[in-house]
């Protein structure tokens with residue numbers, strides 16, 4: 001089936017985590033002017049769209065994902081004038097900007113919540129989800145994603161409010177039409193300012209339908225809210241309403257942070273255009289959880305078989321039904337090369353390029369997370385005091401301080417999986433603090449910036465940076481990369497991830513060695529045609545070298 005063309009299908013999106021990107025005024029915190037100063041860098045890389053994680057007024061319990069005013073800029077990040085200048089400089093360079101829409105919850109310091117908690121008959125009471133306790137306990141057994149109960153008791157009115165995330169992130173009540181109107185009005189305000197799209201935070205949880213105890217998995221402390229709060233019919237209804245009231249009036253790129261199954265994705269991102277352009281899947285990251293009480297905190301590696309089965313399924317089962325987004329990691333995951341590749345000095349560059357090849361040649365809009373294009377690695381913090389993430393501290397309290405898990409295990413899991421791994425400052429050059437700030441950075445800089453930084457990589461034609469640049473250019477110049485169909489290959493191989501893309505009789509064949517060994521792969525040599533890109537200058541007959549990636553174009 002012929003894929004319909006759209007600019008957002010051809011786009012490569014770059015995710016900026018502003019706090020850690022570039023600090024322009026020496027307070028140790030990245031800011032909007034810092035982003036503006038580095039737009040030429042992003043233009044040189046070749047990306048089309050910049051998604052900037054939340055930069056709105058916020059007390060920063062969850063680094064801006066707790067918003068106290070949707071139409072004001074976070075003080076630490078600058079002013080509305082800084083925003084306007086940044087947006088116009090982005091547009092001047094022919095790039096677009098995506099805003100992070102965080103409307104499952106607000107901060108408890110948002111004016112709506114301050115009103116809401118005042119009294120049961122306050123006009124804003126129903127903007128949030130308030131319930132009576134049950135036998136002196138929380139209304140349901142649900143756990144917050146950041147540990148503890150998902151309900152907080154509020155002395156003032158003697159009721160509980162729902163917070164699927166931290167206690168400082170109360171959930172909005174989307175069943176209230178006034179809430180939806182406020183959100184649509186705010187979205188329209190930003191669209192009128194000229195933004196080009198929305199990344200929608202935990203959008204699959206906006207439609208809560210029932211408030212009942214959820215199943216408690218073995219070893220867990222709290223019940224699961226998913227059956228009542230995730231992927232519900234009302235969520236789909238609200239998204240269709242949002243399309244009608246806001247999205248359909250502008251030419252936007254929309255991506256929902258939704259997770260779920262491929263079937264669910266096909267509804268959110270249906271080609272009929274009734275809801276969103278695409279969603280982010282979580283399945284590849286979630287599958288590497290150990291499915292024990294500790295969830296993602298585990299020693300589970302990233303075996304080829306598991307990753308390939310999932311990514312291939314998303315590639316093939318969305319065909320003809322929905323558009324896909326492709327990425328391995330983001331600001332909520334450890335660093336890509338550390339999690340899926342090999343960050344030892346011997347293999348870091350090769351494996352970073354191999355993973356990039358694998359993702360960039362797939363069908364879907366590609367997302368690059370800041371620093372990934374340099375092959376930045378995990379932070380490997382050794383002390384709890386080096387961490388900054390609310391999730392880390394909540395987890396520590398729930399599992400270690402209560403004596404359920406020993407501190408060594410927890411510290412090791414944080415080192416492997418914690419979100420702070422991806423939040424250390426962007427490594428710009430070899431100057432103090434990697435060129436991120438003249439002051440004291442809010443989170444420590446990874447000491448490997450002397451070996452891994454943008455300035456050095458921009459001078460080295462063989463760098464990870466230039467490899468990304470070339471991959472992005474291929475997407476921009478070859479229709480087959482965007483619109484080709486996806487056909488898995490060598491699905492039984494224990495070392496090689498291979499697939500091909502097909503369009504108008506032409507073929508693109510991709511071979512990636514997932515291991516640090518030289519492995520047999522006569523199939524790669526057997527494909528006739530022209531090599532488009534590889535992370536090795538020369539090959540050995542019949543084999544793929546450690547972490548080798550090769551892309552071959554065959555014309556009919």
Ligand code: GLC
Pocket residue numbers: 062065066102165201202257331332
């Ligand atoms: C999303 C964000 C994450 C945040 C959470 C709560 O998952 O990506 O960073 O903590 O939502 O807003």
Ligand code: CA
Pocket residue numbers: 023024025026027028029030031076
């Ligand atoms: Ca700053």
